[in-house]
Amino acid sequence: MRRFRWGMIAVYALWLGSAFPARAALPSDDVVFRSMRDEMGRNMRRLRMDDLPGPYYLAYTVREGTQAFITASFGALEGSQASPFLEARVQVRVGDDSFDNTNFVPAGFGSGGPGLGSASFEDDYDNLRFSLWSLTDDTYKNALEAFAKKKAFRERHRIMESPGDFSREQPVERYEPSAWVPIDRGLWERRVRELSAVFRDYPDIQDSRVELSFVSGTRRFISSEGSVVRGSDAQISIGVTANTQGKDGLRFGDSEGLHYPSWADVPAQGALLAEVRRFARGVVDVVHGSTVEAYVGPVIFEGEAAAEFFDVQLVDNISNPRGSWDEDENSHVFDPPPFVSRLGMRVAVPWLSFVDDPLLERYDGVPLFGHYMIDDEGVPAQRLELVRKGKLVGLYMSRAPIREFKHSNGHGRSAFVGEPSGRMGNLIVTPEKPVPLSELKDRMRAMCRELELDYGIVVREMGGLTPVRAYKVYAADGREEPLAGVEFVGAGFRPLRDIVAASKERYVFNFLHGSNGRTVVPASIVAPAILVQEMELRKTERKPERMPYLEHPYFVEKGRDQRIPVR
């Protein structure tokens, strides 16, 4: 079954208007749409607070389906739950598209952003309309308040120029039949339990957990501009976490997320077991790893770490280019990112290109988690050129315009609870003259010898810009040795321009992308391994803790009695 894919019919309405369309050709049997449309129509026509303006734009998103959550640790279930749900999001804009209540963070708690609520999952016309009515009312009042505060903010700071607050886009109409698939809970309880039992073979790991989270259902979106979209919503994620302490007592935690768009994409249990074992062995490597006092020299970022490198070095710097005015003014979380001012300038080595293409469903057969057809503002996804031959040419645009880009490029995204902003989908990193991975290592070893270093460093996993899995690679014989408790020093923006080579092999990293002050969105990065000329590492500043007073009871007994079965 193909899911995560919108229907092929695209009927563009021919006008741009502010009133609600007369009657879009909604699927006649879709009660949810009917309820959404009727309540939106009534509100667009009549919602007015005293002599204040009514909304000039309304959007409703309704997401319904089944969600399940199964967790287990050390071979036993901790919880298993599945329940139907329906949640609604209401977005209200007051003012006009040149200046409205958005792109502004009012001071105080819960006074901005979309209205969120839940309603009956039984597709009940009255129940849903009632919830939308109540949410629209609340959100409209909040919008009026934010709008007034924003006007005051503009006065106070004498801001004259503005690129506008909301770009005009073609309304879109697109339907896909709902694709609601169930979860076989019994099966997955057994599987998750079995995956968690893998840790019974790893005495060096103190605490571990395996979680399955599942969502399947339908997402509907309508806006007062006439957009009507129905698509399916599916996400299957398996998370594995482990916590322990190194020999020196330093705490170490690691986690891995495996994400799939459909059951068909989830590997067989044997492969999942192998993956959990691989993860556990990696944790054990770190436990037995040594540290370095200081290191200055070449570093290879490989696999997941390469993807994380590009995330930190590029994606975060070109996301949400508009930023928001922050009434509190004491945080810079909502400032525009640093690369906005570098458009047209060189940000990476000239032989690297970066493209973001949410329309890509798979890369090399691997499903891409960042795939979507329509963004969260009802704008069709677009393939977006970000960096051409090292020069920055594009930014992730939502419908919040900036001086340089007046329109969305279909990257207005957020988690359900958030306000959409310019965000990534599938980032594809393409080097011009890639070399085999083995050659990358040879080059690093050669550089080490030249620099009179005993070893170089390869990083395979990071958390932010802190290495989680890193290894010494000895210059003499290429032997690897795990490292523990190291961090980068002063990485800045140089590294993208200090890449000396990239591999032919490309790795797909599926993850949930979080960005400064923004909610998480499903995303993918397809990246080669890279060799960076010079980076600086040092021993972590974190302090060790005392080891457990007693030994883990299972491994004590296992040591005493080998007959204890491992399920």
Added chain:
Amino acid sequence: MKTRHGVSVFAAACFLCPQTARCVPDPVLAAMQEELSRSFSQLGRSDTAPLYYLDYEVTDSTGLWLGASLGALEADVQNSSRHLDTDVRVGSPQLDNTHEIKGRDSWMDSSQRAKVRIPIEGDVPALRAAMWQQTDAGFKSALERYTKVKTNRAVTAAEEDRSPDFSQEGVPARHSDVVEYPQIDQKLWASRVKVYSARFKDLPFVFDSGAGMEVNLVDRRFVSSEGAALRTGNLYIRLSYRLSSRTMDGMDLYRFKGYDVDRLSDLPSDETIRRDMGQSIAELKALRDAPLIEPYAGPVILKNRAAAVFFHEIFGHRVEGQRQKKESEGQTFTKKLGQPVVSSFISVYDDPTLERFRGTFLRGAYRYDDEGIPAQRVALVEGGILRNFLMNRMPIRGFPRSNGHGRREPGHATVARMGSIIVEASQAVPYAQLRRMLVEELARQKKSYGLVFDDISGGYTMTGRGSAQAFKVQPLLVYKVYADGRPDEVVRGVDIVGTPIAGFMKILAAGDDPAVFNGTCGAESGGVPVSAVSPSLLISEMEVEKVAKSQSKPPILPPPYGDKP
């Protein structure tokens, strides 16, 4: 003094089984005992400070929540979870790591801990792994805190109450009762709550409403290094509905009714529920149209359930043991022992051992508290005189032992809490007469009207010295009763002024109509199920004022149904 309590190394066998029953060993209890016994014997020998007491409490919660609104299902959730609480004490019962930290550092002193989920299955290695980890973490933080306690004690002034930190109790409890999860026809109940919730449709003044069915089986296991080993359970079933509105001047109004039982067959008939709903709708409508209260001081009647909530909040929380000892507390009643605190014909006791009150289920019932101490009836007030406090295992001056009121929600440190607080009057009159007495009192005080509090809700605020000392009560439904015999009139926006403890001494008479309030009480050890029972009370004087209202306006458009599109 270094007291080492005896450690029993338990056989993982089935000592808890009644002799007649077929014996199925409980792997969870076995895991608890094995890990506890290993930890206690080995950690007791630790380098820094001796571990002198350890207990584990494992709380299983199995439940169902069906919620509906306007005739459609909004929630259908089944849940089961298991949480572990570990209590670790280092030092000695005289002075240990749980001792209060006073002065400058007292703000850092929180009893809040993480709510720890552990496997719901009976897998001993997985359970023991979780217990090992929590014990280690608990032991480390106990050592750290013990060091702070000793330093704090050295640098701050001597305490008024120098009682020990942990009580010595009698024979550790060994007990087992296993409550079964009931057979529930989920489809039937889903359709019932839908039908109930549909009752509030088409009422344009109702801005939110719903009906729900909640089932929760709580199964607790407890073992301690003193040798306690027990398992005890409670089943809570609640059918409820709610409806709310808002006035043009921005005041939120709501009516709620919950039917609490422990047997499905005890739920009221459809007919009763429909009649109650009709009444709640009428009350909400009356409240919406009601005038605002003017400041008033004079006689009032607290109707039975309202009086019960009043006693729970205003009296009950102030006789919790820890409030007499903690230096940050107001200690309203600490020095009132043996003195009158309530009118002389009133007695108050808390009795968690009562499962029903005149046939009505009491949510506050339990057999053992969260420190493994058997629940006990505690006579708090006899003939108006304060006699006792609610005690857990933290002694206070004059009260060296627990009386089985140590309670908590998983993830919190245990403190003394109420179970079922019961107000009794030695003289009682029928309600009609109590009302006549109110009118007579109006004449005596030359007031044109008095107030009847029909419904009040409780809310936990603070009893500390640094803030207003009030477990707040909020009147929800209040009537004016006129001296000249005019019909009663609903008023809204009533707020009781100040800390109304004085009201207890001004109880003039009581009705013969005791009724049960069942609820969940929130305080520093989390939410615990409680009951409060009281007859209606006539109080000679209470002062009220207008409540501060919210700023939100009512919805601009009417609800969608019935409105022209």
